[in-house]
Amino acid sequence: MAKVNIGGNAFLYPMPVVLVGTHVDDKVNFMTVAWATRVDFKPPMAAVCINKAHHTVKGIPAAGEFSINIPSTAMVRQTDYCGIVSGKTKDKSKIFRVFYGDLSQAPMIVDCPMTMECRLRQTVDLPSSFLFIGEIINAYAEETCLTDGNPDIKKIDPLLLTMPDNGYWSVGSHIAKAWSIGKKGPAES
Amino acid sequence: MAKVNIGGNAFLYPMPVVLVGTHVDDKVNFMTVAWATRVDFKPPMAAVCINKAHHTVKGIPAAGEFSINIPSTAMVRQTDYCGIVSGKTKDKSKIFRVFYGDLSQAPMIVDCPMTMECRLRQTVDLPSSFLFIGEIINAYAEETCLTDGNPDIKKIDPLLLTMPDNGYWSVGSHIAKAWSIGKKGPAES
Numbered sequence: 001m002a003k004v005n006i007g008g009n010a011f012l013y014p015m016p017v018v019l020v021g022t023h024v025d026d027k028v029n030f031m032t033v034a035w036a037t038r039v040d041f042k043p044p045m046a047a048v049c050i051n052k053a054h055h056t057v058k059g060i061p062a063a064g065e066f067s068i069n070i071p072s073t074a075m076v077r078q079t080d081y082c083g084i085v086s087g088k089t090k091d092k093s094k095i096f097r098v099f100y101g102d103l104s105q106a107p108m109i110v111d112c113p114m115t116m117e118c119r120l121r122q123t124v125d126l127p128s129s130f131l132f133i134g135e136i137i138n139a140y141a142e143e144t145c146l147t148d149g150n151p152d153i154k155k156i157d158p159l160l161l162t163m164p165d166n167g168y169w170s171v172g173s174h175i176a177k178a179w180s181i182g183k184k185g186p187a188e189s
Numbered sequence: 190m191a192k193v194n195i196g197g198n199a200f201l202y203p204m205p206v207v208l209v210g211t212h213v214d215d216k217v218n219f220m221t222v223a224w225a226t227r228v229d230f231k232p233p234m235a236a237v238c239i240n241k242a243h244h245t246v247k248g249i250p251a252a253g254e255f256s257i258n259i260p261s262t263a264m265v266r267q268t269d270y271c272g273i274v275s276g277k278t279k280d281k282s283k284i285f286r287v288f289y290g291d292l293s294q295a296p297m298i299v300d301c302p303m304t305m306e307c308r309l310r311q312t313v314d315l316p317s318s319f320l321f322i323g324e325i326i327n328a329y330a331e332e333t334c335l336t337d338g339n340p341d342i343k344k345i346d347p348l349l350l351t352m353p354d355n356g357y358w359s360v361g362s363h364i365a366k367a368w369s370i371g372k373k374g375p376a377e378s
Contacts, residue, residue, distance in 0.1 A: 001299055001300065001331060002331070002332045002333075003288070003299075003304070003329040003330065003332070003334050004330050004331075004335065005290070005327050005328070005329055005332060006325065006328050006329070006330050006338075006340070007328065007336075008232065008233045008324070008326055008327060008328060009233045009325070009327040009328075010233065010303070010305050010328030010340075011227050011340075012205045012207070012225060012226060012227055012235070012257075013205065013259050013303055013340055013342055013345050013347050014205060014298055014342055014347065014349075014360055015205065015226070015227070016201045016203060016204065016205075018201070018203065024296040029202060030250050034228045035228060036201060036226060037201060037224045037225060037226040037238060038200050038201055038204070038224045038238070039224060039238045039318060039320055040238070040315045040316055040317055040318045041240060041317045041318065042316065043197065043316065044197045044198045044199065045315065046201070046238060047226070047236075047238075047320070049226060049227070049228045049229070049236075051230060054358040068201075070201075070202055072267070073312075073364050075374070076364055076365045076370060077365075077370050077371055077375060077376040078371070078375040078376055079371070080365065080367060080368065080369065080370045080371025080372075081371030081372075081374060081375040082312045082366065082371070082375075083367070083371065084368055084371050084372060086372075094363070095375045099192070101194070103223075110190055110192075111190065113229055114199070114202055115192070116199050117289045120351050122313070122315075124311070124313055124320075124322070126228060126229045126234065126311075126322070127229055127231065127232065128194060129228060129229050129230065130231055131228055131236070131313075133313070133315070133320075135197070136198070136199055137197055138194050138196065138197060138378040139194070139195050139196065139197060139198075140193065140194055140195070140198030141192065141193050141195050142190060142191070142192060142193075143191045143192070143193050144191075146193065146195075147354075149233065150196075150353055150354045151195070151199075151200075151202055151351075151354075152354070153203055153351045153354075153356070153358060156202050158202050158203065159364065160203075160349075160360060161367055162340075162342045163367075164339055165336075165339045165340075165341070165342075166367040166368055166369070167342070167363055167364075167365075167366060167367060168363070168364040168365045168366075168367050168370075169342060169360050169361060169362065169363055169364060170360075170361035170362050170364055171203055171349060171358050171359075171360070171361050172359035172360050172361035172362075173358065173359050173361075174356055174357070174358055175192070175262050175265055175270065175348065175356075175357040175358060175359055176265045176266075176318075176354060176356075176357045177355060177356060177357075178269060178272070178350055178352075178355040178357050179269065179272065179273055179355055180269065180355070181265060181266050181269045181357075182248050182266055182267070182269025182270030182271070182272065182274075183270075183273060184266070185270060186266060186267040186270040186271075186284045187267055
């Protein structure tokens with residue numbers, strides 16, 4: 001094994017791709033985000049990290065609400081478009097069919113297999129980004145993407161992102177059961 | 190399309206699996222974390238979210254440093270073990286061969302294809318978790334996992350996690366080039 005120091009600008013390998021929806025100046029807007037994670041168990045929360053230059057950072061604090069939508073690989077072109085084009089200059093409100101849950105300013109995408117509506121709980125002010133932490137009020141799954149009532153990753157068929165080579169990837173095969181295969185103890189390293 | 194409300198306890202689909210390393214009471218410790226993301230561009234930062242009950246939450250604030258290690262699918266058994274067993278009751282310091290970079294309390298795993306050493310910058314206190322935000326001081330890639338100097342996801346062969354079905358998954362195939370395929374405009378939705 002030989003390690004190479006590649007500097008500090010490293011990423012997670014890979015990153016999940018989501019479309020973050022909000023209202024900006026009363027207009028529906030979506031942007032593509034790959035810096036996103038669950039962050040609390042009870043209440044359930046998720047966080048999305050967005051560069052301060054983006055149009056969406058104007059919308060989320062004002063609306064106090066946002067959505068997280070998980071596009072399928074079939075939606076790669078629209079998804080990439082929402083990461084390239086800014087709502088400042090292009091109207092992105094008509095790209096997707098939209099629905100709402102309990103929140104009035106968290107537009108969700110009908111064609112996304114999984115969506116979540118979030119109420120903003122905390123904003124972390126970082127040097128070049130805001131980290132928006134929201135409570136997940138409800139999540140919606142496409143009925144055909146469930147197996148035994150749980151979201152099924154192979155049916156969702158989500159997009160993964162790698163940087164800096166800038167690639168979208170699919171999910172591959174099942175490797176093992178979590179909280180299970182390690183019960184026998186760690187294997188020889 | 191027919192959506193089903195599955196409640197608030199939804200996840201990202203899928204989540205990247207990392208091993209978070211730190212020193213707890215002067216002993217090397219690793220725990221498995223799937224709630225992790227990049228969070229700032231300049232300086233490069235990453236965040237890991239850890240339930241307050243875990244041993245690691247004692248170590249990171251005291252050390253002021255931690256590491257993020259990306260295990261390959263071949264390391265699934267050790268990885269799962271580190272998520273099942275607590276450093277409170279089991280010594281996890283001997284599972285992996287360890288190396289250090291510039292930081293003295295951010296142990297990194299030799300056998301992981303990608304590792305990062307982070308200096309703690311901010312701790313966000315959430316109801317059941319702490320979100321530890323660290324500046325990525327250096328990242329180290331296994332030489333054989335690089336293509337044209339960049340980390341190559343197929344060579345890294347990382348683990349993905351799904352919940353609540355608790356599965357580990359591999360990365361699949363290349364779908365498209367990011368910041369590129371959407372340039373033609375959004376496809377018909």
